[in-house]
Structures are given as structure tokens and as C-alpha cells.
Amino acid sequence: EEELERHLFLRDRRQVSLSPAGEELRRYARQALQQWQQLRAKLHDEGALAGTLSIYASITAVYSLLPDLLEAYRAAYPEVQLALRTGAAEQAMLQLQSGEIDLVVAAFPDRQSSSLAFLPITTTPLLFIAPRGGESLVAWRDGRIDLARTPLVLPQDGLSRRRLDQWLRRERIVPTVTTEVSGNEAIIPMVRLGCGVGIVPELVLERSPFRDEVEVLHEAPSLDPYEVGLCTSQRSLQLPHVLAFWCLAEKQREGGTR
Numbered sequence: 001e002e003e004l005e006r007h008l009f010l011r012d013r014r015q016v017s018l019s020p021a022g023e024e025l026r027r028y029a030r031q032a033l034q035q036w037q038q039l040r041a042k043l044h045d046e047g048a049l050a051g052t053l054s055i056y057a058s059i060t061a062v063y064s065l066l067p068d069l070l071e072a073y074r075a076a077y078p079e080v081q082l083a084l085r086t087g088a089a090e091q092a093m094l095q096l097q098s099g100e101i102d103l104v105v106a107a108f109p110d111r112q113s114s115s116l117a118f119l120p121i122t123t124t125p126l127l128f129i130a131p132r133g134g135e136s137l138v139a140w141r142d143g144r145i146d147l148a149r150t151p152l153v154l155p156q157d158g159l160s161r162r163r164l165d166q167w168l169r170r171e172r173i174v175p176t177v178t179t180e181v182s183g184n185e186a187i188i189p190m191v192r193l194g195c196g197v198g199i200v201p202e203l204v205l206e207r208s209p210f211r212d213e214v215e216v217l218h219e220a221p222s223l224d225p226y227e228v229g230l231c232t233s234q235r236s237l238q239l240p241h242v243l244a245f246w247c248l249a250e251k252q253r254e255g256g257t258r
Contacts, residue, residue: 027099049241050079056096057105058089059185060204065105065121065228072248080241088183090158096231102242107159107201107226117237119249121229124203126160128220129187131194132213138197144219151178151196153187160184160199163223188214201226 001008008022018026053073057066062084070082085101092106096116108118128145130138139149147168152175155161168175179195181187187198188208197217203226205211230249236242 023098030099049077049244051241052081052083053241053245054083054085054100054102055105056085056087056092056101056103058092058183058204059086060201060207061089061105061228062086063207064203069245069249069252072252073245076248077241077244080244088158090155090183093231096233102236102239103230103232103245105228106231107228108231109159110162115234117232117234117246119230119246119253120227121249121253122203123225123227124201125225126163126199126223127202127205128197128199128217129191129205129214130197130217131192132215134194137194138217140219145197145217145221147175147221148173149176151176153179153181153190153196153198155184155187156180156182158184159226160201160223164199164221167221167223199223201228203228 004021004025006021007019008025010017010019010022055066066084070084073080074082085095087095089106092104093109095101096104105121108120112118137151139146141149154164154177176196179190181190184200184204185208187200188205188210190196191198192210192213198214205214205216230246232242232246237246
């Protein structure tokens, strides 16, 4: 702090956290360490990759999309340490943009930044779900679900929430939101409990332990599907261990489309 002439920590009686300058220093330190690890690996063995590859993904992505890719990468580059973080899908891009993570597995935003690189892996539709046998929860109008009178369980933020909000605004509908949760996975158990009708990606529903206790509502609005895949910064993609993972993902995708 003396050398930088900036406060690196915010202190009070209960906690200590990084200041904006501290966050910037942490990003710098992480990048410097990463570059040092790459240089050391290059000087030690021109053919070997080393260092740490950090990946952020939701639990569903870890189960559904990453197992084969992680196994192939581990076999090809055993000297690279894998650091896997899990959390809500809505936090993925924030983790990437903060510089904390090399790669994320996430639904691609509607507006894609030119500073980021995207590699599609799969497409999954957004589904409206209700508790099995919970017909009394759903209000109908002209043979379709009436979202103005049906209680809804929605994510607090994220792509599916934005797409539904946009549809509601176009239709001039004020919804009845009874429950908000963090993450897509948490919507399904809340729907199962009878809190309302939810909206989830099909990929999440397929992996949920409660999938047989809810049912898909087909007479519901049609929203654009999720395009899910890998995302990294253009800068990180220049790093050999990140590029190696990216190339493996491309090969697996090409193999799966043949």
C-alpha cells in the first residue's frame, strides 16, 4: 500500500475486503503468475504445458458437458492443474470479465462482446414446467397459459429471465412472481413444492433429480433457446494451456456432429 500509495483493503470492525485498487492488483498478480508458469514450462520442456487452467461452470454443465472434455485434457496435458469452480450460471460472465477465470461454460449472451471468444457446444430450449398433478396452479386463457394470473418461479437474473421479461413487455403482461431464486437448478425443486410455474433450460431439467416430479407445459410462450458453450477472453485464448483446451473442445464438437 505504501509503494502504490493506494488502499488495497477496505477494513471495518467485522470484515476485510479488497478495495478497487486491491482487485486490480489481484488481477495483475494472477496474470503475472500465469505468465511465469508458462515461461517456466516453456524453458523446462518445449513440448509440455504446465500451469493452472481455471474453469467456471454450473453443476449441470459439469455433469453434462465437461466430463469427456476434462478427461481428454487431463490425459493430454497431465502437468496442467485444473481448477474447477461451480456456481450459478448467471455469474459465469462476471467471473470471466473480472479476470478470475480462464474459461467459462455458459449460455451465450444475446449481445456478444468482441473482446470475448465463443465456442458453441449445444443448444437447449427453454421450457415452462409445473408440478406434476398441479393443474390448479395454472391459469388458462384461450387454450394457453395465462402468465398474468399464473404464479411464477423465476431466476433473479440471467438470460432466461431477460428473455421472459422481454416477451412479457411485448405482450403487455404484468406477471405474478411468487418466488425468485439464484440459479436454474433451484427453480425445479421450488416448482415441485407447488410454489408456481417455472422456466428452465431443458439441459437443466434432464439432469435434475426432480425431473419426474414436474411436467412440461407445451401450451406456453415460445422463447429463443439457449446456445451453450465455452467462452474466454481473446487475451486468455493466446495462452497455450487455454488454447489447448479450446482446440480439444473444437475436435470433440466436430466429432459429435459427424
